[in-house]
Amino acid sequence: MAELNYKNAGVDIEAGYKSVEMIKGYVKETMRPEVLGGLGGFSGAFSLKAIKDMEDPVLLSGTDGVGTKIKLAFLLDKHDTIGIDCVAMCVNDVICAGGEPLFFLDYIACGKNYPEKIAMIVKGVAEGCKQSECALVGGETAEHPDLMPEEEYDLAGFAVGVVDKKDMIDGSTIKPGDTLIAVKSSGVHSNGFSLVRKVFDMTKESLETYYDELGTTLGEALLAPTRIYVKMIKEIRKSGVDLKGCSHITGGGFYENIPRMLPDGTKAVVNKNSYELPALFKLMQKKGNLDEHMMYNTFNMGVGMVLAVSPEDADKTLEAIKASGEEGFVIGSVEAGEKGVEIC
Numbered sequence: 001m002a003e004l005n006y007k008n009a010g011v012d013i014e015a016g017y018k019s020v021e022m023i024k025g026y027v028k029e030t031m032r033p034e035v036l037g038g039l040g041g042f043s044g045a046f047s048l049k050a051i052k053d054m055e056d057p058v059l060l061s062g063t064d065g066v067g068t069k070i071k072l073a074f075l076l077d078k079h080d081t082i083g084i085d086c087v088a089m090c091v092n093d094v095i096c097a098g099g100e101p102l103f104f105l106d107y108i109a110c111g112k113n114y115p116e117k118i119a120m121i122v123k124g125v126a127e128g129c130k131q132s133e134c135a136l137v138g139g140e141t142a143e144h145p146d147l148m149p150e151e152e153y154d155l156a157g158f159a160v161g162v163v164d165k166k167d168m169i170d171g172s173t174i175k176p177g178d179t180l181i182a183v184k185s186s187g188v189h190s191n192g193f194s195l196v197r198k199v200f201d202m203t204k205e206s207l208e209t210y211y212d213e214l215g216t217t218l219g220e221a222l223l224a225p226t227r228i229y230v231k232m233i234k235e236i237r238k239s240g241v242d243l244k245g246c247s248h249i250t251g252g253g254f255y256e257n258i259p260r261m262l263p264d265g266t267k268a269v270v271n272k273n274s275y276e277l278p279a280l281f282k283l284m285q286k287k288g289n290l291d292e293h294m295m296y297n298t299f300n301m302g303v304g305m306v307l308a309v310s311p312e313d314a315d316k317t318l319e320a321i322k323a324s325g326e327e328g329f330v331i332g333s334v335e336a337g338e339k340g341v342e343i344c
Helices: 013-028 067-076 082-095 115-132 193-199 218-223 230-238 253-261 279-288 292-298 311-323
Strands: 057-065 100-110 135-143 153-164 179-184 245-248 266-270 303-309 328-336 340-343
Touching (some): 013 135, 057 082, 067 082, 067 153, 067 193, 067 218, 082 100, 082 115, 082 245, 100 115, 100 230, 115 135, 115 153, 115 230, 179 311, 193 279, 245 253, 253 303, 303 311, 303 328, 311 328
Parallel strands (some): 100 135
Antiparallel strands (some): 057 153, 100 153, 179 303, 179 328, 266 328
């Protein structure tokens, strides 16, 4: 019998060292002045000196993963964008309260540590951090032999942000007559993939099929990384707009997420004809024979965020959205009524 050691038990410590060396360059690109020390310590250190001038600093946190979207990355053997999704899911939640994301940590569990694959995943995480102007201060790669297939992994993350309490966005000032502004998504983002995987055959051949209406292959359309709206929210705040409410459209679609920003006694009235439904959602609805309510209750339907502002601030908000590189449009309004969403 061969000598028993950690490596032939299934955990390759040298592969772990190699993957850390490979990702150091990506991590370095995300650094902010507040980060103390380098990668490799037992914890990530971040100075709070820059926020001590706030009247009442509030820390905001968010944690999330990318769900079963990760299965597409396995099938297509494409691992450099799934990290962007992971960051987006966390930081987009943090900014809904008006926070500035400060730092991020990731956790990768894998059946076997393939350093090149881990490096590609972290490359995406670092890209997401750069897009959201937050630092990647640490992470963990855990090799789980016998628990997960060797080719598979899972990815989750954790973000911390800060906001002065007086600048928090909490929806409390939303009132009937306010305007709802939608910001376009880049596709399905990172929610609803358990249903997506039932609508389409999850094979390499199916995902590599080109669709004229999509202008790309199915796999490319579905794997498109989640938009990160941090710079956009900063641009809106900088423009002087009083951003009353902000809703990140994730799992549960319109029906679950829009009411999360509404005060009692108000409802969101959404005009579904205010924009052209993206081809990907039309294709899913037709191919899966899905009813409209399920679509709006599962997917973002081409809308990554919904914002609430006073009618007089609508144009200025749309200008700020455009200046940040995103695309926005008026999607409806707030009315008096039982808290919820009416789509008409």
